[in-house]
Amino acid sequence: MxxxxxxxxxxxxxxxxxxxxxxxxxxxxxxxxxxxxPEPHDLLAAALAACTAITVTMYAKRKGYDLQDIDVRIEHGQKDGAYVFTRRIRYVGSLADDEKARLTDIANKCPVHKTLSGEIRIVTEAV
CATH class of the missing domain: 2.20.25 (N-terminal domain of TfIIb)
Incomplete structure (x- = not known):
């Protein structure tokens, strides 16, 4: 893409x-x-929130969890020399504590989270 x-x-x-x-x-x-x-950093936060919601929803459907909705909020900004994303996830539905914990584990494996947490290389070519 x-x-x-x-x-x-x-x-x-x-x-x-x-x-x-x-x-x-x-x-x-x-x-x-x-x-x-939105500012570019807001778009980056939105990408993390959207990826989290989509990934968790797909997993919950596949496992048959009663996840009726998910609310993902991202606060972001510079803090102590790093750019920090604080993600808050609210699960809506009749979910057991272990299901919520598993969904949170899955949230940490969404592709955008993995990208932002891993090594990133930016190759710039002026044409």
């Missing part, structure tokens, strides 16, 4: 194209943006 970004209408707004999908990203007004879309 390829992600393409090009300049949008505002001074810092950019249009993100991912396959057939289009999103906007922008900066806050305090940095010269117009806040027409």
């Amino acid at each position: 390829e992600v393409n970004i090009h300049r949008g209408a505002g001074p810092l707004q950019h249009v993100i194209e991912i396959g057939p999908h289009t999103l906007l990203t922008d900066a806050p007004k305090s940095l010269g943006g117009e806040e027409t879309g």
